[in-house]
Amino acid sequence: MNEITITVKYDNDNPTVSGRELHAALMIDTPYHKWFPRMCEYGFAEGIDFNSDKNVRVQIEGSRSVSREVTDHQLTIDMAKELCMIQRTEIGKRCREYFLNLEKQWNSPDAVMARALQIADQKLELAKQQNGSLIETTAVQAKQIEEMKPKATYCDMVLQSAGLMPITTIAKDYGKSAKWLNKWLHEHGIQYKLGKVWLLYQKYADRGYVKSKTFTVLDENGDSIAKPNTQWTQRGRMFIYEQLKKEGILPLIEQDDS
Numbered sequence: 411m412n413e414i415t416i417t418v419k420y421d422n423d424n425p426t427v428s429g430r431e432l433h434a435a436l437m438i439d440t441p442y443h444k445w446f447p448r449m450c451e452y453g454f455a456e457g458i459d460f461n462s463d464k465n466v467r468v469q470i471e472g473s474r475s476v477s478r479e480v481t482d483h484q485l486t487i488d489m490a491k492e493l494c495m496i497q498r499t500e501i502g503k504r505c506r507e508y509f510l511n512l513e514k515q516w517n518s519p520d521a522v523m524a525r526a527l528q529i530a531d532q533k534l535e536l537a538k539q540q541n542g543s544l545i546e547t548t549a550v551q552a553k554q555i556e557e558m559k560p561k562a563t564y565c566d567m568v569l570q571s572a573g574l575m576p577i578t579t580i581a582k583d584y585g586k587s588a589k590w591l592n593k594w595l596h597e598h599g600i601q602y603k604l605g606k607v608w609l610l611y612q613k614y615a616d617r618g619y620v621k622s623k624t625f626t627v628l629d630e631n632g633d634s635i636a637k638p639n640t641q642w643t644q645r646g647r648m649f650i651y652e653q654l655k656k657e658g659i660l661p662l663i664e665q666d667d668s
Contacts, residue, residue, distance in 0.1 A: 413548055414508045419484065425512070427490050429460065429483035435505055436497055439572050439644065446483060449493055459489040487513060564661040568648055574621055574641040577608070580650060583661040591650075598653065608640050619646030 416435050419426045433442045454460060463482040487509050494506035564583070581591040592608055595601045601608045610620055624638050642650070651661065
């Protein structure tokens with residue numbers, strides 16, 4: 411089980427954490443710019459529970475590494491703990507325990523006396539140095555463990571992914587075509603075709619496996635027309651994996667492991 415490490419800022423004796431870093435630690439699928447306003451609906455207020463931190467540069471991984479400026483938020487530890495509970499997940503529980511342990515250290519008699527005697531800076535700096543050393547050691551150990559681990563499973567790959575995927579991309583995981591996979595799903599009573607669009611049968615329609623996206627294209631006369639398209643969520647991707655596995659059909663990554 412990976413150790414949770416969330417950076418804590420100690421400005422003005424008020425520990426805070428980055429909203430984006432917590433969002434990543436909680437493994438939230440919803441993009442941060444949509445997730446954070448939704449969380450604020452639980453009654454969190456700017457200036458009390460969090461402060462905006464604009465023009466933060468983040469690294470975007472893709473065909474090439476680029477960075478862009480976004481808005482982050484510095485959250486109080488109390489808000490961070492409540493967000494962890496709201497998620498109702500195992501990782502949320504672990505992150506909350508992380509913050510509870512941090513609070514115990516922050517409110518210990520030694521720490522309180524240190525701040526009262528104006529020597530908190532020295533102790534906190536020492537703690538940061540020790541924490542940095544531990545993080546470095548943990549990073550080295552994690553890298554060694556990673557090198558010793560067997561090749562990642564398909565489930566690992568799905569858990570690291572986010573967003574919607576076309577059936578073509580999922581089919582390529584198995585070395586198959588979209589036509590083959592659509593036909594297989596149809597033959598196994600999972601989806602049917604309406605016009606040119608594949609739709610799930612009612613048994614599976616409300617399980618969050620797919621979402622419909624509409625694209626605008628030009629017809630032969632140059633007029634814009636709306637074209638619906640069904641795309642699969644990561645939950646749906648795992649559903650397909652489980653159904654194919656029952657038939658002994660494995661993704662390429664697991665065929666290699668075999």
